[in-house]
Amino acid sequence: MTCRPTIDAVIVFDLDDTLYLERDYVESGLHAVGRWMERQLGIAHAGGAMVEQFRAGARGHLFDAALASAGVPDAEGLIPRMVQVYRQHRPAITLAEDAMRFLSHRPGRTGFAIITDGYLDAQRRKIRALGLHRLGVEIAVCTDRWGRQDWKPARRAFERVQSFFALPASAFAYVADNPEKDFVAPRRMGWRTVQINRPGRLREGVATPADPAEREIDSFDGLLA
Numbered sequence: 466m467t468c469r470p471t472i473d474a475v476i477v478f479d480l481d482d483t484l485y486l487e488r489d490y491v492e493s494g495l496h497a498v499g500r501w502m503e504r505q506l507g508i509a510h511a512g513g514a515m516v517e518q519f520r521a522g523a524r525g526h527l528f529d530a531a532l533a534s535a536g537v538p539d540a541e542g543l544i545p546r547m548v549q550v551y552r553q554h555r556p557a558i559t560l561a562e563d564a565m566r567f568l569s570h571r572p573g574r575t576g577f578a579i580i581t582d583g584y585l586d587a588q589r590r591k592i593r594a595l596g597l598h599r600l601g602v603e604i605a606v607c608t609d610r611w612g613r614q615d616w617k618p619a620r621r622a623f624e625r626v627q628s629f630f631a632l633p634a635s636a637f638a639y640v641a642d643n644p645e646k647d648f649v650a651p652r653r654m655g656w657r658t659v660q661i662n663r664p665g666r667l668r669e670g671v672a673t674p675a676d677p678a679e680r681e682i683d684s685f686d687g688l689l690a
């Protein structure tokens with residue numbers, strides 16, 4: 466027998482650009498890499514410069530560009546270490562205000578869970594930084610723990626969460642931002658699906674997603690409507 470209070474509905478959240486803005490994570494990581502460059506290579510102000518590039522729309526090769534502009538020769542050998550610093554930094558991120566409001570006023574008989582893609586090291590640090598377990602998230606599944614083949618749209622994480630709560634598919638809703646991959650598995654399994662279009666997200670909408678969500682919202686304030 467379980468000691469858990471009776472739960473008959475489960476809201477499962479994606480992480481990046483669903484509960485917080487992923488751009489905050491990127492900027493936090495770039496600053497961490499900048500501090501590392503200053504310490505290890507004596508290059509000052511690279512973090513701020515990379516953040517400026519990112520805000521101007523640059524999405525790849527930020528580390529190469531920062532090393533090149535500092536005139537560092539063997540840039541190639543340093544990139545993997547910078548990537549590691551980025552993924553293993555302690556992120557300075559906070560929940561979106563509406564997400565915080567929602568999570569801290571949990572509806573009755575409702576359980577919370579997370580399903581997120583992304584590099585395991587990074588995702589675990591984000592979950593810790595956001596304090597999600599303290600806010601009542603009972604299970605957070607990082608799909609990368611099983612390897613890339615189980616990232617969304619794979620079903621494995623959704624099956625894991627459903628069996629954890631031992632409830633029928635109709636009890637579950639998945640709230641996420643990316644219609645290219647997020648809703649494929651939960652829809653096929655019979656879960657409810659909600660797409661959140663958070664202002665400031667990294668990816669703007671896909672024109673005609675193959676598996677759109679049933680509902681769209683702009684903030685969690687609309688979730689219970």
Ligand SMILES: [Mg+2]
Nearest residue numbers: 479481482642
């Ligand atoms: Mg996302």
